[in-house]
Amino acid sequence: MGMHPLYLFLDPYLIRFYRLTAVAWVDFLLGTLVVAVLALLVGEFTSALASLVVRPHLDQVAGEARKYHELSLKALQAGDRPAYEAADKLAKDAFSKSFFMQLAFSATFFWPVFFALGWMQTRFLQLEFPLPGTGFSLGYISAFILLYIPAYLVFKRVIHKLPFGRLKGILNTYRRGQAME
Amino acid sequence: MRTRRLTVIGPLAALALLAALILVHPAAAGKLEEAIAQTPTGAGPGLINPSASPGFMGIPGAPSHFWLWYILWGVWVGWIFSSVGAFGGIMAGVGHISVFGLSDYAATFKKTSPTLNKMLTDSIRTSNQYLVGLSALISSFTYYRMGRLVLPLGLCLAIGGLLAGYVVPLLTVGKLDVSLYVGFFGIIVFAVAFVLFYETTPRGQESRKAARAAAKAFEDAHIKKIPEYQVGKIDTRALGVRVTGWSPTKVSFTFYGAEFSFNPLWPILGGFVINGISAFIGVGGGFLYVPFLTSVAGLPMFIVAGTSALAVLVGMIINIFNMMVVRAVPVDFLLIFTELIGIAIGSVLGPMTSKKIPEIWLKRLFIVLAIYVGIGYLTKGFMGKSIFPGM
Numbered sequence: 253m254g255m256h257p258l259y260l261f262l263d264p265y266l267i268r269f270y271r272l273t274a275v276a277w278v279d280f281l282l283g284t285l286v287v288a289v290l291a292l293l294v295g296e297f298t299s300a301l302a303s304l305v306v307r308p309h310l311d312q313v314a315g316e317a318r319k320y321h322e323l324s325l326k327a328l329q330a331g332d333r334p335a336y337e338a339a340d341k342l343a344k345d346a347f348s349k350s351f352f353m354q355l356a357f358s359a360t361f362f363w364p365v366f367f368a369l370g371w372m373q374t375r376f377l378q379l380e381f382p383l384p385g386t387g388f389s390l391g392y393i394s395a396f397i398l399l400y401i402p403a404y405l406v407f408k409r410v411i412h413k414l415p416f417g418r419l420k421g422i423l424n425t426y427r428r429g430q431a432m433e
Numbered sequence: 434m435r436t437r438r439l440t441v442i443g444p445l446a447a448l449a450l451l452a453a454l455i456l457v458h459p460a461a462a463g464k465l466e467e468a469i470a471q472t473p474t475g476a477g478p479g480l481i482n483p484s485a486s487p488g489f490m491g492i493p494g495a496p497s498h499f500w501l502w503y504i505l506w507g508v509w510v511g512w513i514f515s516s517v518g519a520f521g522g523i524m525a526g527v528g529h530i531s532v533f534g535l536s537d538y539a540a541t542f543k544k545t546s547p548t549l550n551k552m553l554t555d556s557i558r559t560s561n562q563y564l565v566g567l568s569a570l571i572s573s574f575t576y577y578r579m580g581r582l583v584l585p586l587g588l589c590l591a592i593g594g595l596l597a598g599y600v601v602p603l604l605t606v607g608k609l610d611v612s613l614y615v616g617f618f619g620i621i622v623f624a625v626a627f628v629l630f631y632e633t634t635p636r637g638q639e640s641r642k643a644a645r646a647a648a649k650a651f652e653d654a655h656i657k658k659i660p661e662y663q664v665g666k667i668d669t670r671a672l673g674v675r676v677t678g679w680s681p682t683k684v685s686f687t688f689y690g691a692e693f694s695f696n697p698l699w700p701i702l703g704g705f706v707i708n709g710i711s712a713f714i715g716v717g718g719g720f721l722y723v724p725f726l727t728s729v730a731g732l733p734m735f736i737v738a739g740t741s742a743l744a745v746l747v748g749m750i751i752n753i754f755n756m757m758v759v760r761a762v763p764v765d766f767l768l769i770f771t772e773l774i775g776i777a778i779g780s781v782l783g784p785m786t787s788k789k790i791p792e793i794w795l796k797r798l799f800i801v802l803a804i805y806v807g808i809g810y811l812t813k814g815f816m817g818k819s820i821f822p823g824m
Contacts, residue, residue, distance in 0.1 A: 256767055302781050309784035320648060324733070327651050328689035336691070338647030340733055344724075345641065348518060356514035356521065356780030359507075363773035366563075370766030 255374045266371060280381060280395070287372070288400040291364035292407055299361040310353055317346035369396060465490060465552065465763045472546035479545035489535060490556060490765045496534040500771050506532055507775015508782065513799070515783025516790070520629070520799050522561070523622055525772070526715065527806055529557045530615055531824055533768075539611040547610075554611040555762040561715025563769055583674050585684045586732070587740045589697045590722070593704025598751035601712035606762060614714075616814020619807050621714050626803030628724075633796050674736065688733060695732060 255263065270283030303310075324339035369392075376392035383390060390398070469492060472481045481493055488495030506528045514521030530536040539553035631637045677692070678685040685694040707721045726737040787795075809824030 298777065302777065305781050306784050323648055323652060325689055326655065327648075328691050328733075330651075330655055331691070332651055332655075333691070335647050335651035336733075338644040339651065340727075341640075341644040342648055344727060352518040352521065353515045353780065353784065356511040356776055356783065359511060359773040359776035359780060363770060363777055366766050366770035366773055370770050373766050 256370075259371050259374055262371065263375075267375070277381065280376075280379070281399070284372070284392075284395050285399045285403065287368050288396055288403050289407075291368045292400065292403055294364040295361040296407070296411070298363070299357075302357065302360040306353075306357060310350065310357065313346060313350040313353060317343050317350050320346060365396075365400065369393060372396060465492075468546065468549040468552050469493075472542065472549050478541040479543075489533070489538070489553075489768065490763055496538050498533060503533075503768060503771035504775040504778070507772040507777075508779040509775070510772070511776035511779020512783045512786070513779070514776070515780045516787040517629075517792075517795050517799055520625055520803065523625055523803070523806070526557075526561050526618055528772070529560055529768075530618065530810075536611050536615050543610065543612075548607070550611055551607050551609060552763070554609050554614050555606050556764055557611075558609075558614065558713070558715035559762045559764050560769055563764075583676065583684075583686055583736055583740050585676065585679060585686075585697065586695070586700055586726075586736070589700035590704040590740065593701040593706075594708035595704075595751060597705045597707075597709035598712055601709050605713060612814050612817070614814070615810050618714055619810030619814055621710065622803050622807040622810060626800055626807055629796050629800050629803065633793055633800065638793075688736060693732060693736075700726065 266287060267283075269286040270279050272282050273279055320339045320343035324336050324343055327333075327336035327339055372392045379392055381390040381392075381395055469481055473479075474481050474483055476482050483493050485494035486497070487493055488497030510521050510525045510528065513524055535553065535557055539550050539557070542550040542553070674686055674688050676684070676686045678694075682696055682698075683694050684697055685692060687693070703722070703725045707725065710721070722737065726732050805821055806824070809819040809821040812821075813819035813824050
């Protein structure tokens with residue numbers, strides 16, 4: 253498969269991560285892990301930037317959903333079925349709006365994943381990574397996803413300790429301050 | 434509640450992971466190359482010109498556009514998602530089918546290379562599937578944070594969804610002609626147009642107004658009488674879901690002291706149909722769970738939302754793995770990547786512009802667009818030629 257000029261430009265840099273040891277399967281796992289972490293970092297950064305603009309609006313719509321949800325629960329507790337159904341309907345409408353906004357917003361976080369998979373497709377399309385003792389093998393997509401998920405879980409735990417995470421915290425505080433004014 | 438959530442999430446996540454690993458077998462990576470090699474070479478339609486520059490999926494001579502067009506289309510899709518909602522998924526599909534000329538290109542191989550024709554169809558719907566996958570992931574996360582779970586409901590949805598995730602690709606991958614796919618896509622567009630239309634009718638608007646009035650009346654009569662310092666102290670978690678009875682025809686549970694019940698057949702059927710649509714068309718699946726279960730089965734929204742999200746996530750994992758790994762459907766990640774950049778930009782622009790345009794006018798605009806696209810695809814898919822231009 254031919255390479256897109258953008259991939260051609262980045263390929264010499266990305267492929268270095270696949271040549272860290274002399275053992276092929278270790279190189280593949282290490283390289284894919286590095287690419288997954290890079291995709292995670294870039295996605296987190298662009299998502300944080302976009303959230304400066306969008307987050308107040310997202311929070312407002314989500315807040316409306318939460319408000320009617322809580323109202324519906326209180327109506328249910330009070331035994332007022334018509335009020336419960338009315339509040340539940342409004343919660344559903346607000347939630348639907350919030351859901352689609354979040355779906356579109358998720359692209360600010362996930363786009364590097366598909367960029368990385370596109371590059372891996374040009375490099376490792378034919379690759380089969382055998383799972384020892386099972387007779388099955390992983391393709392490049394499965395390997396990427398299975399490394400990306402734990403990388404994400406670890407990243408979420410340590411982000412506040414990183415300089416980038418602290419910057420995000422400062423930006424969030426600044427935004428909340430603006431919202432209060 | 435936490436234990437109960439884990440009881441549901443644990444087995445479902447394990448099932449998804451198990452499926453991800455077990456379904457992985459040596460992918461037919463050379464499948465596309467084989468299909469290209471079997472196609473007659475030449476310069477005309479339905480032929481592969483090996484000296485032409487590579488386009489979609491690296492196929493020589495396939496449609497290829499300047500990258501900015503993919504981004505601009507993505508901006509349009511992202512803007513619709515964040516201002517109108519569900520129609521964004523439809524527009525993503527319209528981009529793949531019409532704007533980027535993939536269905537017309539695939540149709541040229543109908544006689545010269547049916548394998549390539551069907552492989553391109555599968556690739557288009559798998560590309561659409563990624564958006565559904567993202568929606569499932571986001572919904573699972575959001576619902577999980579604010580939802581409630583009903584174990585029997587989750588199981589019934591998952592059974593239906595898993596069944597569809599297995600059966601639909603089995604029956605359709607490599608067998609679906611692009612024209613037929615476009616026709617079915619047109620039917621889904623009409624369904625979305627109908628929902629949008631209902632929301633703009635006086636009846637649809639009235640029911641919303643009535644709901645708002647009833648909610649406000651309850652709020653005035655009860656909530657505002659509670660001192661503010663006490664509102665935050667009500668422990669709502671202690672009043673969650675309690676399953677009170679299981680039987681093949683009726684599952685009962687209480688939620689905040691009120692009793693609810695449903696026939697398990699509905700969520701199984703709903704799970705099957707909704708995930709079936711996701712697997713078949715690539716769009717129009719996951720977001721249907723909540724309206725289906727609240728409207729048809731009459732269940733409270735937040736119970737349905739929290740529970741169905743897990744079923745959607747499991748169904749999505751099965752669908753994508755089944756399409757991409759077991760059936761080895763190739764996709765153009767570069768196309769999806771550039772579209773996602775546009776969607777990301779659109780998601781920022783949507784909230785900035787939506788305050789300035791009344792929602793009802795946006796919906797009316799998209800009803801007209803949906804009717805145009807729906808009729809265009811139905812006639813193109815089932816009669817061979819669209820009666821509208823640009824389809």
